[in-house]
Amino acid sequence: MLKTNVMRILDRAKIPYKTFEYSDGLTEGVRIAEALGEEARLVYKTLVTESDGGHFVFLIPVKETLDLKAAARSVGVKSVSMLKQKELLPLTGYIHGGCSPIGMKKLFRTVIDKSAEALEAFYVSAGKVGFQIKVSPAALAEFIGAEFCNIILQNSREY
Numbered sequence: 001m002l003k004t005n006v007m008r009i010l011d012r013a014k015i016p017y018k019t020f021e022y023s024d025g026l027t028e029g030v031r032i033a034e035a036l037g038e039e040a041r042l043v044y045k046t047l048v049t050e051s052d053g054g055h056f057v058f059l060i061p062v063k064e065t066l067d068l069k070a071a072a073r074s075v076g077v078k079s080v081s082m083l084k085q086k087e088l089l090p091l092t093g094y095i096h097g098g099c100s101p102i103g104m105k106k107l108f109r110t111v112i113d114k115s116a117e118a119l120e121a122f123y124v125s126a127g128k129v130g131f132q133i134k135v136s137p138a139a140l141a142e143f144i145g146a147e148f149c150n151i152i153l154q155n156s157r158e159y
Contacts, residue, residue, distance in 0.1 A: 001107075002026075002131070003151065004100075004127040004128045004131055006098065006100045006102045006127035007133065008081045010133070010143075011101065014081050015021070015136075015139050015140070016036070017133040017134060018134040018135075018138075019126060019131065019132075019134075021130055021131055021133070022130055023035065023130060024129045026097075026129075026130070027064075027114075027129060029062025029063070030062055030063055030126075031039055033062060033152040036123065038123065038145070038151045039153070040061060042061075042119065042123055043061065043062045043122070043123040044059045044060060044061055044062065044112070044113075044116065045061075045062050046059055046099045046100060046101050046124060047060065047066055047082065048082075048088075048099065048108070049066075049068075049071065049081040049082055049083055050081060050082075051072065051075075051078070051079055051081070052077065053077035053079070053135060054069070054109075055091065056108055056109050057104070057136075057144075058071050058110070058151055059101055059110070059111070059116070060125065060135070060151060061113065061115060065153045066104055066151060066153070067081075067137060067152055067153045068080055070151045070152075071151045072112065074111045074147070074151055075109055075111060083108065091105065092096075092104040092108075093105045094127060097125075097129045098126060098131075100126060100133075101124060102124075102127065103119055103147070104147040105125055107144065110144055111142070111145075111146060111148070111151055112137060112148050113148070113149070113150065113151050113152050114150045114151075117137060117138075117151045119137050120136065121134050122134070122137050123135075124140070139142055
């Protein structure tokens with residue numbers, strides 16, 4: 001199996017993970033969860049935002065919607081907006097559908113939705129479309145300096 005940069009970084013840091021491969025034609029989170037045979041609540045998408053205070057990364061379950069106001073509060077800025085897709089690759093080194101919170105060109109302040117805090121493991125992109133890793137949210141948060149906060153729209157929460 002192909003080793004992505006994300007996997008090599010985790011190997012060097014001695015953080016255990018499992019790798020999963022699926023069709024690289026899939027970029028929609030719920031379909032990826034289905035391909036993995038997992039509940040969508042365990043598969044998280046990596047969202048990159050911008051604000052006057054810089055860039056921020058948020059991880060939320062694939063079925064959920066980022067609450068931009070709560071996200072901004074969680075990082076102490078007035079507002080955040082989604083990064084334009086064309087700006088993702090130059091900023092992070094990743095393309096849409098393959099953006100991982102690990103191994104971006106620069107380590108941005110990252111917030112993981114509180115729903116992951118109690119999970120033993122969750123899925124995030126392995127840095128390439130068609131690849132996911134299953135990793136401990138606590139180990140990931142410690143490694144990248146992320147914090148857990150409630151950042152999803154409450155009316156969209158399905159569980």
